[in-house]
Structure formats: structure tokens, C-alpha cells
Amino acid sequence: MAAPAVVGTTERRRATRVSTGARHSPFLARRRRLFWPLLLPAVLVYLVFFAGPSLYTFWLSLNEWAGAGPMTFVGLDNYHRLFVDPVFRTSFANTLWIILGVGGATFAVSFGLTMLLRDMKGRKAARSILFFPNIVPGVILAILWGFLFQHDGLVNTAVTAVGLEHPPNWLGQENLFPVIMAGLVWTSTGFYTTILMAAVDQIPRELYEDCDLAGANAFQKFRFVTLPLMWDVVGVCAVLWTITAVKVFEFIYAFAGAAGQMPDTGVWNTALYTYGEAFASGGVPRYGSAAASAVVMLVLVGVLVVLIRRVMRREAVQY
Numbered sequence: 001m002a003a004p005a006v007v008g009t010t011e012r013r014r015a016t017r018v019s020t021g022a023r024h025s026p027f028l029a030r031r032r033r034l035f036w037p038l039l040l041p042a043v044l045v046y047l048v049f050f051a052g053p054s055l056y057t058f059w060l061s062l063n064e065w066a067g068a069g070p071m072t073f074v075g076l077d078n079y080h081r082l083f084v085d086p087v088f089r090t091s092f093a094n095t096l097w098i099i100l101g102v103g104g105a106t107f108a109v110s111f112g113l114t115m116l117l118r119d120m121k122g123r124k125a126a127r128s129i130l131f132f133p134n135i136v137p138g139v140i141l142a143i144l145w146g147f148l149f150q151h152d153g154l155v156n157t158a159v160t161a162v163g164l165e166h167p168p169n170w171l172g173q174e175n176l177f178p179v180i181m182a183g184l185v186w187t188s189t190g191f192y193t194t195i196l197m198a199a200v201d202q203i204p205r206e207l208y209e210d211c212d213l214a215g216a217n218a219f220q221k222f223r224f225v226t227l228p229l230m231w232d233v234v235g236v237c238a239v240l241w242t243i244t245a246v247k248v249f250e251f252i253y254a255f256a257g258a259a260g261q262m263p264d265t266g267v268w269n270t271a272l273y274t275y276g277e278a279f280a281s282g283g284v285p286r287y288g289s290a291a292a293s294a295v296v297m298l299v300l301v302g303v304l305v306v307l308i309r310r311v312m313r314r315e316a317v318q319y
Helices: 002-023 026-061 077-084 086-117 123-134 138-149 154-161 173-200 205-214 218-229 231-246 250-256 270-278 287-311
Strands: none
Touching: 026 287, 077 086, 077 287, 086 123, 086 173, 086 218, 086 231, 086 270, 086 287, 123 173, 138 154, 138 173, 138 250, 173 231, 173 250, 205 218, 218 231, 231 287, 250 270, 270 287
């Protein structure tokens, strides 16, 4: 009975010597010495350009300031003012519509295009065409979208051609925000389709051949093969969309605003509200309220990202 104990002791001693030698190896020692010199520049950049301004924005949100002169500490009054302001409530609701409504439509169209392009010849060229709106500046896309939906634009011409004598006033106040949402779907779909297609390209073709032998249709292939195997990429895309959607600004500003004027408050989101509070065309700028709105946006993004990561957490699928 002593032999196993001796063998076990010998193995433990050998493992101890190996781990001790690893801890004292010259390579690891050099790597430890280089750790902070290499990491410190990135940490300094993060503190100076990200953490510092974020903390200052929070401090500014607790004050009343017009951009010049002394600040007046008001505590949480700016936050209270936000949530009783009907313009902010409308802006916040519009932001949620963009995150959920536009995001849902964007991913639905992206999934459909992914299923369509997977077996399509010339899919690389089609992918490049779909990605093209992301290369063009958003201001130009917004102007083009406005030309399409004006009274004598291409959309009304097409609607009249199919027999509708009195097409809707797309740029009227009642239709303006839905048209903006449709434009955001158009400008965003190509980007996420490209990412999802890159994930689909990594899935082995043999799995789809097995589905063909089993008689599966296109939807069943997507549900049981494509979606589970690219689920992690879908989660990353959902996080990217949430962050991007909260910051949508130039498309709404250029599409719905007049020359040198802000759009109507009915189509504002929280980004436009923040801009309007800080750089009001008339009256005194309210940097405290603008900072409070920015903090609320940051909290919203943080909460949604945590929820998305928890909801979309799954076991890794090996293939």
C-alpha cells in the first residue's frame, strides 16, 4: 500500500518543481516587466479621453451652466426636469422605437438576405452593393432619402403608377418619423448582413448537405443550422446596434431639419435632445440638462447591453 503513496508524492514534487520553474523562467520574468510599460499608454488614453470626460459629464449634469460664467450646483434637478419635460419623453420614446422597431426590422431583413445570399452566385458582389450605404456619409443618404419621398419623388411616382391617385404626404408630420425609421433600416441592413454572411461562410457545407438529404426547407436550415451556429455573432451585432441606435443623429438632423434649424421635436431622439439643449438656436444653452440627457443615454445603453448579453447567453456550439 506504500507504493501508490510514494508515486503520488513523487508526482506532486515534480509538479511543484515544474510550476516553480515556470514562475521563475526568464521569459515570464521579462513579460511581467513589460506588462505595465505596454499597458500604461492605453490606460492613460482611456482615462484622459473616455473616463475623464464621462466623469466630468456626470458632474456637469448636477449643475446649471450656460457655457460661460460660474456653475450653480442643483443636484438632481436636471434629471427631474428631464422626466417632466414632454419633449424629452417623446425623444426617449423615439429612441426606444429606433432601438427595438428599427433594430427588429433591420435584423429580420438581414436574416432574410442571409438566407437568400447563402447559395446565390455572385454573392460577394451582392454583399458589396448592400454594404455601399455604409460607405456614403449619413448626411448624403438623408438628403437622398428626402428626394425619394418628396411630392414628385420616385416613391410617389411608383405609388401613382400602381393606381393610387393621391399618394400620402410622406414628409408630413404624421408620416415623418416612420419614414425616418424606414431610412435607418435601409442604411443599416447592409452592414449587419455583411457581418452575418461572414459568420455563415464559416459553417461547414456538409451540414447543409445533410439537411438537403433530410428534406429540410430553407427556413428549417436557417432555424436549426444557420442561426444556432452564428448565435454568438448575432449577440455581438445586437450589442453593436444598441450602441449605434442611441447615437443616431445626423440622419434625422439632415432629413427632417431645415437649413440651419432643428427638426420638429416630434421626431427628436435623445441624441437630438442633447444637442438641442446644449446648442439651442434661441435662448440660453442648458449644458446641465444636456449632460443629464447624455448620462441617461449612457445608463440606457449599459442596461440594454447587459440584458442582451444575459438573454442571448447560450452554450457554445462546436462544429
